[in-house]
Amino acid sequence: MSRLDQLKTLLERTPTDPFLTYGIALEHKKLNETTEAIQWLDRTIGLDVNYCYAYYQKGQILETTGDTDAARSAYLAGIKSAQAAGDAHAQGELQGALDMLP
Numbered sequence: 001m002s003r004l005d006q007l008k009t010l011l012e013r014t015p016t017d018p019f020l021t022y023g024i025a026l027e028h029k030k031l032n033e034t035t036e037a038i039q040w041l042d043r044t045i046g047l048d049v050n051y052c053y054a055y056y057q058k059g060q061i062l063e064t065t066g067d068t069d070a071a072r073s074a075y076l077a078g079i080k081s082a083q084a085a086g087d088a089h090a091q092g093e094l095q096g097a098l099d100m101l102p
Helices: 003-013 018-030 034-047 052-064 068-085 088-100
Strands: none
Touching (some): 018 034, 018 052, 034 052, 052 068, 052 088, 068 088
């Protein structure tokens, strides 16, 4: 059973666990399944608006697709989320990614 299948099996037991949806998103990212990865990251954010690294990963994926404006929006939303959560480390990483955009 693949890691993706294992995570989906666990998700059946706890469907509102953002850690699992985030993990599923990362597995899709590894498989270069960008649409699915973004959908799972959006689901993660829907479950926990302050899951800061979901915004970071979403921005990274959007950058690889060439959608700089959407990546910028993801990073800005993540910065706002990190500020609300008091997560200075995540805020710094998101700001760094934002600053690297053209």
